[in-house]
Amino acid sequence: MISKTDIEKITEAYRNNxxxxxxxxxxxxxxxxxxxxxxxxxxxxxxxxxxxFGNIDELIDYSxxxxxxxxxxxxxxxxxxxxxxxxxxxxxxxxxxxxxLYGLKELKISNQKKFDEIYSKxxxxxxxxxxxxxxxxxxSSNYTEAIKIASEFTSQNNHAEIxxxxxxxxxxxxxxxxxxxxxxxxxxxGKLSNYFSxxxxxxFFSSGKIYDATAILEKLLQIYPKNVNILYNLANCYIQLGxxxxxxxxxxxxxxxxxxxxxxxxxxxxxxxxxxxxxAKEEFTKSLGSNEFEFSSxxxxxxxxxxxxxxxxxxxxxxxxxxxxxxxxxxxxxxxRTIDIVRRIGRKxxxxxxxxxxxxxxxxxxxxxxxxxxxxxxLR
Amino acid sequence: xxxxxxxxxxIISEPDKVGKTMLIKYYISEYRATNPIFxxxxxxxxxKYIYENEDFELFExxxxxxxxxxxxxxxxxxxxxxxxxxxxxxxxxxxMIKKTLQVIPRTGNQRTLTLLKELIQNLEKSKYIDTxxxxxxxxxxxxxxxxxENAKKGLHLLNIIEPESTVRWKKFEDEVNE
Numbered sequence: 078m079i080s081k082t083d084i085e086k087i088t089e090a091y092r093n094n095x096x097x098x099x100x101x102x103x104x105x106x107x108x109x110x111x112x113x114x115x116x117x118x119x120x121x122x123x124x125x126x127x128x129x130f131g132n133i134d135e136l137i138d139y140s141x142x143x144x145x146x147x148x149x150x151x152x153x154x155x156x157x158x159x160x161x162x163x164x165x166x167x168x169x170x171x172x173x174x175x176x177x178l179y180g181l182k183e184l185k186i187s188n189q190k191k192f193d194e195i196y197s198k199x200x201x202x203x204x205x206x207x208x209x210x211x212x213x214x215x216x217s218s219n220y221t222e223a224i225k226i227a228s229e230f231t232s233q234n235n236h237a238e239i240x241x242x243x244x245x246x247x248x249x250x251x252x253x254x255x256x257x258x259x260x261x262x263x264x265x266x267g268k269l270s271n272y273f274s275x276x277x278x279x280x281f282f283s284s285g286k287i288y289d290a291t292a293i294l295e296k297l298l299q300i301y302p303k304n305v306n307i308l309y310n311l312a313n314c315y316i317q318l319g320x321x322x323x324x325x326x327x328x329x330x331x332x333x334x335x336x337x338x339x340x341x342x343x344x345x346x347x348x349x350x351x352x353x354x355x356x357a358k359e360e361f362t363k364s365l366g367s368n369e370f371e372f373s374s375x376x377x378x379x380x381x382x383x384x385x386x387x388x389x390x391x392x393x394x395x396x397x398x399x400x401x402x403x404x405x406x407x408x409x410x411x412x413x414r415t416i417d418i419v420r421r422i423g424r425k426x427x428x429x430x431x432x433x434x435x436x437x438x439x440x441x442x443x444x445x446x447x448x449x450x451x452x453x454x455x456l457r
Numbered sequence: 458x459x460x461x462x463x464x465x466x467x468i469i470s471e472p473d474k475v476g477k478t479m480l481i482k483y484y485i486s487e488y489r490a491t492n493p494i495f496x497x498x499x500x501x502x503x504x505k506y507i508y509e510n511e512d513f514e515l516f517e518x519x520x521x522x523x524x525x526x527x528x529x530x531x532x533x534x535x536x537x538x539x540x541x542x543x544x545x546x547x548x549x550x551x552x553m554i555k556k557t558l559q560v561i562p563r564t565g566n567q568r569t570l571t572l573l574k575e576l577i578q579n580l581e582k583s584k585y586i587d588t589x590x591x592x593x594x595x596x597x598x599x600x601x602x603x604x605x606e607n608a609k610k611g612l613h614l615l616n617i618i619e620p621e622s623t624v625r626w627k628k629f630e631d632e633v634n635e
Contacts, residue, residue, distance in 0.1 A: 157633045187630045220475045250475050251482055254521040282626050285524050285559045305629045313623055335629050342623075349617050357617075368490050377617040 126270030139170040142179035155304035178212040186249040253280040305335040338367035354381040461498035496530040504537035508544040520556040525624040531564035562600035
């Protein structure tokens with residue numbers, strides 16, 4: 078039977094940043110623990126990278142910032158609906174300022190549009206603690222101050238939760254170098270959880286270290302096979318590394334989970350590289366719906382058509398985009414030169430035909446000469 | 458160019474790396490689809506500013522956080538990149554040269570190739586011991602050489618465009634609307 082002291086030991090371990098200990102103690106008594114302490118144990122599991130001991134769904138009651146941390150599991154699993162639902166409900170339900178600010182921070186790093194929609198309702202929340210203060214600065218996009226306060230705070234209190242906050246701020250502000258360094262030191266200390274591994278892969282990928290990003294993403298994919306971000310970004314790594322068939326498998330999986338023009342565009346790139354120009358053209362056509370790909374997809378369709386021998390259609394398309402949707406001088410010049418090359422290729426006469434024409438002309442000349450000479454001789 | 462100059466002034470007025478990064482990120486998202494020429498001009502001015510003003514903080518921001526974007530929008534910055542590399546070689550800033558290597562194959566030109574070859578020769582002569590840097594330098598030089606040769610053949614003109622999206626980490630949660 079669990080005693081009050083055992084419960085205190087778990088909460089104390091968590092408070093003192095002995096996260097592994099909190100998780101370990103929680104495992105021993107898990108079934109007897111009250112719901113609120115189970116939540117602490119599951120948050121500890123998340124922070125140290127352990128699998129949950131119980132059902133997370135049953136623990137989440139949208140009351141504290143722990144619910145938001147637990148929702149990050151849904152994020153890693155690729156269940157974005159459940160992830161956002163938990164964040165939004167917790168922000169709305171909770172009476173606690175820190176929890177609301179924490180939820181808003183999570184929303185801001187994951188979906189700026191959703192954040193912008195609701196932030197005005199909460200912008201007057203008063204910061205009462207140092208943590209609330211840097212969260213508030215972050216929410217109002219004062220990132221410099223947010224990082225400054227959070228960094229000073231970690232020098233007094235390097236609790237895993239605060240480290241997570243800083244990592245999230247770096248993730249949002251794109252400080253890949255700092256984020257990679259932080260993840261590296263966590264790895265050295267044996268504290269690199271799956272969420273931090275995800276951030277590590279992000280920082281490697283974004284700074285062009287594709288081999289390192291690939292190694293981490295491959296491991297993460299084993300654990301989270303339904304996370305579309307992992308599938309898609311790993312597929313892009315494979316394209317960059319020339320592993321095209323491996324990439325194809327992942328993109329097909331990603332497409333089943335999430336519909337997006339980005340996936341179609343990348344599939345277009347992939348099939349083009351595989352020499353399957355018809356399929357590539359189809360995929361580029363599907364990605365036309367997005368503003369982001371309007372120019373590049375149209376251009377790529379023309380290049381596919383050129384490879385398919387459809388020169389007239391390719392030229393027509395290139396002229397159309399040159400005259401309507403070119404976006405800068407470089408593209409204009411490029412389009413002009415491409416049109417010229419396609420025209421030349423399109424007009425190219427096969428070599429056997431050239432030889433035949435030369436033969437016909439030369440024999441024509443010979444016969445003509447023969448007749449002329451014969452005629453002259455005849456006159457004489 | 459005036460617009461890019463104004464953007465650069467705003468960037469250098471930001472007091473730290475985070476502020477600079479966020480502002481550049483904003484400009485990229487704003488002009489990526491509508492007017493990327495601003496971005497090409499901006500990167501050109503930034504590189505020039507770095508070596509003229511020895512702004513190492515801005516160097517870190519660009520080469521740590523925007524190396525992929527510089528590869529995409531750096532097509533107007535070849536001379537500035539070469540001047541920057543020359544400056545770094547003269548100052549023997551090898552750690553910083555290391556950070557530029559990723560951008561070089563996509564942005565460099567014949568002069569970059571010459572600069573790198575000279576640097577490799579000098580390092581080998583001086584029996585420089587960082588084999589990782591030497592390897593990276595040689596790889597970058599090889600990739601640049603291949604790209605220059607392909608460009609001469611006009612091969613790139615009949616190739617598809619892979620915009621920035623294929624080198625940018627995708628966050629699909631951003632696209633969830635419900």
